[in-house]
Amino acid sequence: DKTRALIRAERARMEETLAGLGLRVIPSEANFILMYSTRDLFSGLKDRGILIRDCSNYRGLRKGYYRVAVRTKEENQKLLEVLDQIIK
Numbered sequence: 001d002k003t004r005a006l007i008r009a010e011r012a013r014m015e016e017t018l019a020g021l022g023l024r025v026i027p028s029e030a031n032f033i034l035m036y037s038t039r040d041l042f043s044g045l046k047d048r049g050i051l052i053r054d055c056s057n058y059r060g061l062r063k064g065y066y067r068v069a070v071r072t073k074e075e076n077q078k079l080l081e082v083l084d085q086i087i088k
Contacts, residue, residue, distance in 0.1 A: 023035045035067075045082060
């Protein structure tokens with residue numbers, strides 16, 4: 001129960017921040033967040049040592065869809081900070 005509560009809180013915080021960065025966030029109840037951007041987030045993050053899932057080969061999706069895992073608050077914060085750098 002404690003882990004589910006932490007993931008729920010972190011997911012909500014991440015979704016809000018990602019949307020604030022101008023990314024399209026698809027709501028979820030899982031410990032993953034699906035998002036869309038016209039920018040190449042995969043390469044930008046990979047160059048900074050962070051791997052995310054490129055979902056362009058998922059049925060029904062196209063280039064620009066990415067999936068990130070909801071992890072610890074510290075790991076999530078690092079992801080959000082690097083995304084902020086890439087997008088700005």
